[in-house]
Amino acid sequence: MTSPSLIVRPMTIEDVDAADRAFRRGFGTFLGLPDPMQFGGDGQMVRYRFAAYPELAFVAETEEGVVGTIQGRHWGATVGLGPISVQPEYWGKGVAQRLLDVFLKKAESLEPALTSLYTFSQSPTHVPLYQKYDFWPRLLTSLMTKPIDASVDAPEARRFSETVDDTDRADFFAACRALTEGAFAGLVADREIEAVRLQGAGETLLLVDKDGPEAMAVVHAGPGSESGTQAAYVKFAVARSADKVNGLLAACERLGGEKGAKT
Template sequence: MTEIVIRQMQEGDLPEADRIMRLAFGTFLGLPDPMSFSGDADYIGTRYRADPPAALVAEIDGKVAGSNFALHWGSVGVFGPLTVHPDFWDRGVARRLLEETMGIFAKWQVKHAGLFTFAQSSKHVHLYQKFGFWPRFLTSIMSKPVDRVMDANLVRYSELSAAEKEQAVEACKNLTGGIYGGLDLRKEIHSIDKQRLGDTILTYDGGSLAGFATCHCGAGTETSSGNCYVKFATALSGPGSAERFDGLLDACESFAHSQGLSHIIAGVNTARHGAYRNMIARKFRTDIQGIAMHRPNEPGYNREDVYLIDDWR
């Protein structure tokens, strides 16, 4: 095989990178039509536009063979989806993409890095272990119908003034920093707002931020038609965090209803036992589950007392 070249993704790479992503996942999962994977969702374009320098492609003989994306959440780094064309599986393409991704994490000086992968695939787990990632708890990707309208007091980030947006982002940073030092979702908040993928929902208690949720809505986002995907959400830590989390889930359901969406999708690491149990009690049910892998091999913010939604896909 000729040399594998890793470079930054360009706008013109998006159609082929998207095609390969669908083909790779659809083939791995054994779908009758591999290209049907993820329906009308868009992981590739949205993640590229969120942070172009953190989007990578692997090129062989001048053609795109795979891609990967790094997500910068302050002191935390996440990557994916990492996909390689099936014609080039087991030929070192994923390893080269990971080498470059680790370089990005080093530049960002992240303290904790993670990924979501298939728990049943020893090949995937073994590959990531070579880069210092270790399997820990399961992550459940859960969903529920939007079957009732909540009486929720919420603020939509998109409706704030520029000055109010700056204040809200700073408040979100302070809230997440109290959960894990340096955890900062500003890039996700800004990306959703700039690309008009959905909205960030803010809830308050006595004038102080009680929780927030970054939500993707419908086709062309990181979910498909009819769905509200809660990519990240968390409630203020400390006494009353479970109640604040419930209030945030109420706000997400109210927001989803206002957008005419039929289902809410949200992931939760099962190490966050309180959040996981609360979601089950609210009739969220697991659709798929995978394993969260951490570098270094420590909990990070996946702790029992943390009421937080994400899934690292």
């Protein structure tokens, strides 16, 4: 049963620090970290996503302050849900459901062809929660890491940060859309690409050959990014064919080395 004083409202810039605490405490406690506040290191997922997609950021609040958060991303015809986090003292009290009710109503207004999320496949609480909202498991996705080799042999890639004017950026976006639309009709990552540039949160890489765009990746790395300073996080990647993937990953690894990331 939820607290009678609980409200769910849009997140504001004044909420970001409290939302970040709820995010770290919720995930860090669930994962059993000795100090839950160390979850995510110096990464800034809550702050980054609020700046990038403020219309999909909400907080749950009681008289004690912010006790839960939910955020998402909007990429053309798709909406991604997450992260959703609740302060441990409020687990099992219906806070997550209240957050989901508000978020999904907003997501529905965007008329996406697909709304999706990632969750803990082994959790006896997460999967049933989302099934109440007609989300069903489809793919088992592995999160994988490797030590960065800064000297890796990688193909040259165009970088969005190096575009020089609006025309150059429009050409870059068009090349990326040719790849994303080929993967899923209506999938457009322009907002993510631009948010990474504006926040200095990493880089977008584009590989092009004589036949046109062959692969692209949005990589978070460095201060202000979702990954923080110790890791380069490939948030999104798509390739025209399987034989382009290794080159794309090598380009991401080289970028991580330039940013000082270790993994």
